[in-house]
Amino acid sequence: MLVYLLRRLGQSLFVVAAMAVLVFIGVYAIGSPIDIMISPDADQAEMEAAIARLGLDKPLWEQFFIFVGNALQGDLGKSFVYSTDAVGLILSKLPATMELAMLALIFAVFIGVPLGMVAGLRPNSLAGKSIMTGSILGFSLPNFWQGMMLILLFAVVLKWLPSGGRGDTAELFGIPFSFLTLDGLSHMLLPAINLALFKTSLVIRLARAGTREAALQDYVKFARAKGLSPHRIVLVHIAKNIMIPVVTILGLELGSMIAFAVVTESVFAWPGMGKLLIDSINLLDRPVVVAYLMLTVFMFIIINFIVDMLYCVLDPRVRLSEAKA
C-alpha cells in the first residue's frame, strides 16, 4: 500500500512538472494581451509601462522561471485583468460550478442507472429499445445545441424556467449557493440537465452492458435457484456489481464536468469556472488560464486517486499494492 502510494506520488509530480512546462509555453507564446487590455488611446510610454509591469518585456524563459519560483511558493500569479490572485479568482467560481456538476451527477446516476438496468434486463422490450435510442441522441447531439434547444423550449416557448444566470443565492459557510433557494434551483435545472445529458447516456450504456453480463453470471443463477425474490436479485446482486465501471467513468467525468463545463456555462451564462476560463482566454488573461489548467491537473490526479480507493471498497479483489501504472 505504502509503496503504491509513493509510486503514485512520484508519477503525479512528474505529470505536474510536465504540464507546467507545456501549459506555460503554450499560453505565453500566443498573442499579446496588451493590445486587448489596454485602451487604444494610451500612448506608447504607457503601453511600455504596462508591458513592463506585467513582466512581458522579459524573455519567455525568464518569465517561466519566475512563474515556477512563485508556483513553488504556492503563488500561481495575478490576473492581468482583475489584478487579483488567479487561484483565488478561480476558487471563487468553484462553488457555482461544483453545485451544478453535483446536480448533474445526481441526475446522471439516478436516471442513468435505473434506465440502463431496465434496458439490460429487458433488452428486447419497447422500453429497452426506446431507452437505447434515446441514449444515442444524448451522445450524438452537440452539447451547445442541446443547451440552446432546452432554452428555446423551456424558457422561450413555454416560459417555465429562466434562460440563464444564477438566480437568488443563499449563503452556506459564507459561500453563496443557488441550490438553497427556490429561484436558484429553477435557474440550476436547465444547465444541470444540459450538463447531465451526455453523462446520463454514458451511464445508461454502462449499466445496460453490466446488467446483461451480470444477469448471466453463476452467482445470479445461483441466487435465482435459491429462490430469492427478483427484486433482491436486481437491487443487491446485480446493481452492486455493475457499479465499478460506472464509478470509474463518473469519477473521470466528474473531473471533466467541473473543469470543462465551458459549453454549458457559456450557454446558460452560469458564472462558474468554465465561463471564467473562456472569458480569460478571450482576454488573454494568461495567469488565470495557466492557473486554471494547473488546478485542473491537480484535480484529475486527486480524483483518479479517489477512484482507485473506491474500487477497493467496491471490489475487495482489487489490491492496491498489486496495481501497476
Add this chain to the structure above:
Amino acid sequence: MRKSTLLCAASLAAVLVSPVLASPAAAQDLTIGASAEPSALDPHYHNLGPNNAMRRHVFESMVLQDENQRLQPGLATSWKPLDDTTWEFKLREGVSFHDGSPFTAKDVIYTVCRIPNVENSPSSFTVYTKAIADMQAPDPHTLIIKTDGPYPLLPVEVSTWGVLSAAANGVTGDIGFGREGCSGTGDYPKTDDFNTGKAAIGTGMYKFGEYSRGDKIVFQRNDNYWGGKADWATVTFRPITSDGPRVAALLAGDVDMIDKPPLQDLERIKNEGFQVSQGLSNRVIYLHMDQEQEPTPGVTGTEKNPFKDVRVRKAVSMAINRDAIVARIMGGVAVPAGELLPPGMFGSTPGAGAEEYNPDAAKKLLAEAGYPEGFGLTIGSPNDRYINDAQVAQAVAQMLTRVGIETQVDAVTASTFFKRRNQYEFSMYLAGWGSGTGEMSSPLRALVATRNKDKGYGGTNRGRYSNPDLDALIDQALATVDDDKREKILQQASGVVMADYGILPLHFEVTPWAFRKGITYTPRADQYTLALGVKPTN
C-alpha cells in the same frame, strides 16, 4: 372537487417553478443583458468601454458626452478658457454624493490626485489627466485648471473620468495639487473597495447595489439626484457574453434589453414582437497599407512595395464596392465611409462621401502605376473583433482580385492579429477605430500621424503612413482652443489624408440594441449601453 384540487396543485407548482410568475416583472425594475463585463467597478481602474459605461451610473464627470458625443454640462454647469493655458469650470451647486456629503471643487482635485495612484491598473486614466499642470479652487464651486500649453481637448478629457468624494474617503482637510503628488489626500481607496461597494459613492443617478462578478451588477435609484428622478428603482446588468444565449434571454423575457444582438437574429427579434434601435457608432472599419517596408511581406510578384505609390492606393480604394459590403455582408447595418469619423461628429466634413466603385478606372490606374498584371497580396484581419470582420476582408479580397490584385485573407483571432500587426507582418490589414473623444483628432492622431513617441502620435499607425503637412495640421489643431477654428483645421487635415489615400475607410459600424415593448433606447455613438438612456414609453 378532486379535479379542482389537482388544478390548484398544478397552478401552485407552476408558480413555484416559474420565476416569471413568482416575481412579476415590476415596472420599476430594469434588467439588461450585456455582451461585455467591466473588470472592476473602480471608475479609474481600467480605461475600457464596459468599465466606462458602467461607472457613469454611479460616478459622474464635470462634462458629459451626449448620444453623439457632443459635450454637455454635467457636474460643471459651464467652462471656458480664460487664456490659452487656463480653463475655468463653474461647478453645479446643490449636488450631493450618495452619502449625503456636498459636492465641491475639492472632490475634483481629489479625483485627479487619485487617478495616477490606482494600483495595478491595466490601462490607466493618466492619459486624460496628464495635461493638467495645476488646479486651484478659488471658491467651492469654481475650479481653475492650468495646462502646459494650449490644450483644447481638456473639456473632452475631463468627460472621461468620474468624480470621487473626498469626504467619503476620509479627507477632511485641504488638498494641495501637485503633479508629482498631492498633499493632504491620505490613503486612496483600493479597487476592491469599489467592488465591495464601500467606496462606490458618487453623485450619479444610481447607487451601488450589489456586484457579483460574472453574474450581475445591481444599481439602486438615487432619490436625491440633482437632475431629477431616475426611471428605474433597480437596474440589473447581467453579463451574457455569448450571442445566442443573450438573444434567448431577451426572447424568454428574462431581460428587458440586450446590447449587440447578432445581425442575423435581428429579423427574428422583430418578428417576435421586440424592438430594435440602431445608430451610427464612432467606429470606422478601415484598411491600412504598409507604406514603408520594401519589399513588403504580404506582396508577391514584385520587388517593390506598390503601396508607396498613391495611384495604387487610389486604385485599391476604387476597386472596393462599399455599398455591396454594407448591403450583403453587414445586412444594411453599416454606412459606407468617406473619412475616419461619421458625419455629424466634431471635425467631420459635411458631404464627405465614400469613394465611388469603379473597377475599370482602378485597372487603368494600376497599369499606369506599372502593375498591368497586378500583383499578389495577403490581407491580415481579425476574425472575432469587429462585426463580421473576416467576411468583410474576404469580400475586399474578391473585389481586389477582380481588378488583378490576387488577394488572400489571413484572418486570425484578435489577440494574435494585433501582435502580428504590431510587428508589421501585414502589407495590408483590416481593423477598426472607435473615437473615444468623439472628435477628429482622435483617429488622425492615432492612425495616420507620423509615429512619434514623444508627441504620442501614430500609436496605431501600423502602415507607417507619414505626411509632414498632415502632422503640421494636427499640431495646429491641438494648439487651437477656439472650437470653430479647430474644427476647420481638423476638416482640412482629414481632407489631406483622404486625398492622399493614406488610409482607406470602408464603413462605419451601426450598433443595434434590442428591447421589449414598452421601453425605448436612444442609440449612442460611443456604443455604451446605459440604463440612464432607457426610458419607459408610457
